[in-house]
Amino acid sequence: MTDSANVMAEGDSHFPPGIHSFDFADWFSGLSGTALAHMFTTITLGVWLTVAVLIVFFLWANRKPQIVPTKRQWLAESAYGFIRNTVAIDLMGKKTGVRFAPYLATLFLFIVVMNFWAVVPGIQVSPNAHIAFPLMLGVMSWVIYMFVGIKQHGFVKYMKITCVPPGAPWFIYPLLIPIEFLQNIILRPVTLALRLFANMFAGHLILLVFILGGFELLNSGNVLIQGLSVFSFAMGIGMTFFELIVILLQAYVFTLLTGMYIQGSLADEH
Amino acid sequence: MEGTLNVVGYGLAAIGPGIGVALIFAAWITATARQPESAGITRPMLFMGFALVEVLALFGLVLAFALS
Numbered sequence: 001m002t003d004s005a006n007v008m009a010e011g012d013s014h015f016p017p018g019i020h021s022f023d024f025a026d027w028f029s030g031l032s033g034t035a036l037a038h039m040f041t042t043i044t045l046g047v048w049l050t051v052a053v054l055i056v057f058f059l060w061a062n063r064k065p066q067i068v069p070t071k072r073q074w075l076a077e078s079a080y081g082f083i084r085n086t087v088a089i090d091l092m093g094k095k096t097g098v099r100f101a102p103y104l105a106t107l108f109l110f111i112v113v114m115n116f117w118a119v120v121p122g123i124q125v126s127p128n129a130h131i132a133f134p135l136m137l138g139v140m141s142w143v144i145y146m147f148v149g150i151k152q153h154g155f156v157k158y159m160k161i162t163c164v165p166p167g168a169p170w171f172i173y174p175l176l177i178p179i180e181f182l183q184n185i186i187l188r189p190v191t192l193a194l195r196l197f198a199n200m201f202a203g204h205l206i207l208l209v210f211i212l213g214g215f216e217l218l219n220s221g222n223v224l225i226q227g228l229s230v231f232s233f234a235m236g237i238g239m240t241f242f243e244l245i246v247i248l249l250q251a252y253v254f255t256l257l258t259g260m261y262i263q264g265s266l267a268d269e270h
Numbered sequence: 271m272e273g274t275l276n277v278v279g280y281g282l283a284a285i286g287p288g289i290g291v292a293l294i295f296a297a298w299i300t301a302t303a304r305q306p307e308s309a310g311i312t313r314p315m316l317f318m319g320f321a322l323v324e325v326l327a328l329f330g331l332v333l334a335f336a337l338s
Contacts, residue, residue: 018335191325194328249320249321257318
């Protein structure tokens with residue numbers, strides 16, 4: 001860390017990447033001191049583009065719905081149907097599944113498109129690499145499963161169902177209940193958010209290491225070292241393909257876990 | 271020798287999830303080899319288990335950077 005501080009002080013080098021790689025500058029530098037300081041950055045552009053893409057795509061795909069779907073209608077219906085069938089109805093049954101399918105499908109598609117900017121040239125970072133966005137998504141999921149559980153069971157009974165696992169002997173309760181409370185009520189939104197954040201953060205860092213490292217190797221004077229940059233860029237390409245898998249997987253896991261928590265809140269005592 | 275203790279901590283923290291992910295995938299491969307028709311049923315469990323275990327290693331990586 002001290003090495004990079006020296007290099008940053010003397011020149012314009014961005015390698016090795018670190019926390020500083022995630023500070024994006026304002027697009028309109030005149031706004032930097034004012035109240036609108038961090039409103040127009042690459043990160044916020046990513047969020048707005050995500051929202052715009054989702055809204056425009058679904059409005060456009062549903063313009064004139066027909067019984068035999070057109071190609072774009074089929075695409076929108078497949079995107080929604082995937083989460084509705086394999087996540088919502090699978091976990092919660094037909095009636096409750098259909099009730100929660102819109103939120104879960106929107107959550108899944110929102111996270112996928114937000115993550116996708118990590119591999120798009122020009123933006124190349126996912127807004128989910130800033131902890132704020134996954135944190136709010138985690139808090140939303142927490143509010144939903146707590147509200148649904150308390151509305152269904154009542155506050156005391158819901159706490160009892162959540163924090164007291166059935167079948168445990170009574171003398172274990174002083175140890176078990178705080179752990180279950182911490183696990184189910186405090187830590188679930190935190191781990192949901194951290195999982196998404198850590199994957200996007202680590203993915204961006206890995207891509208920075210290989211691509212900026214390739215440029216560092218190219219900048220050296222020795223032609224043999226310059227030849228090594230090919231391998232660095234090849235690893236960068238490989239990690240980009242790997243990042244595509246991580247993008248889809250993390251969105252799916254977030255949605256699946258939210259669905260599981262909602263289903264757990266609604267389940268009756270056994 | 272320079273460096274930070276954070277990265278040593280991350281390296282130690284990555285041992286457990288490395289073994290854990292290997293166990294999960296080994297179980298899925300074995301189950302699919304015994305009964306190939308079950309592959310579709312167990313695949314969601316595979317991805318869920320993988321993500322839950324991998325996040326522990328990623329916590330270590332993120333904390334190594336965040337607590338510098």
